[in-house]
């Protein structure tokens with residue numbers, strides 16, 4: 550290793566400072582930053598199809614969203630497994646991270662909103678029928694959060710690997726299913742229809758499940774970890790609703806009420822999605838408390 554003691558009189562030029570700090574400069578034999586992060590693959594994956602300069606924003610906005618969604622899925626999977634094993638503290642850590650990522654994705658809309666309708670109209674003809682509707686990771690997140698819908702498997706039928714990923718999320722118990730099973734294991738009266746069921750079916754709201762959550766919320770000190778779980782779920786759905794809202798508002802300001810490239814009515818479809826309630830009893834109990 551080089552002697553880091555500066556020689557008397559060595560001027561503190563930027564080059565000398567780097568040498569004196571002892572920074573590693575030769576990576577012909579060592580793993581570098583770009584090697585570790587596979588940056589050549591990630592930074593080589595932006596291929597605009599139009600001549601418009603704004604397409605780079607559009608591509609990077611989606612690619613970064615997909616990277617964050619990958620982490621959301623990783624953490625959600627971990628949280629679901631932890632709840633199934635009665636390990637609540639690690640589940641809380643993972644759920645808190647998911648909510649912070651969703652908040653980050655909510656703020657990411659500010660960057661995309663710098664793209665005007667005129668700018669987007671130069672890109673849109675190059676998108677064909679591709680659409681976020683076909684995002685496999687997004688669909689896995691919706692399924693992991695319990696918004697099950699068999700029709701959403703179809704856009705992946707042509708790609709066995711992605712289909713397998715989406716199907717696994719479709720067939721597995723959701724985060725909320727596992728939370729309700731936990732209520733049952735803790736001795737709260739939860740109907741069998743909600744602890745063992747065909748997980749591919751959409752969740753059906755239950756008065757008994759609401760009663761179980763009410764028991765928790767009426768005596769938090771007695772059920773502190775379940776109470777915390779309820780509030781983590783609330784944070785998560787709150788953040789997810791904000792994401793949906795920013796999406797539909799950005800879409801309206803950019804394409805108005807045009808049909809989507811994915812074939813839906815566009816804003817009309819996305820507005821219907823604003824009515825989805827992921828954890829219904831968690832919201833209803835607030836009225837009945």
Ligand code: HEM
Nearest residue numbers: 614680681682684687800803804809810811812813815822
């Ligand atoms: C100018 C930007 C955008 C426009 C105009 C737009 C437009 C639309 C439209 C019209 C739909 C409905 C499906 C269709 O018929 O195409 C849709 C769905 C979707 N978009 Fe976007 N979008 C934009 C940006 C984004 C971004 C940045 C993401 C982040 C990944 C995204 C993710 C999605 C997802 C996941 C869906 C499916 C939603 C669902 O099924 O509930 N979109 N988008």
Ligand SMILES: N[C@@H](CC(=O)c1ccccc1NC=O)C(=O)O
Nearest residue numbers: 676679680681682808809810811
């Ligand atoms: N559905 C959008 C197109 C779109 O936004 C899009 C196209 C390709 C890849 C990602 C997209 N983002 C979200 O839907 C539209 O109708 O203009």
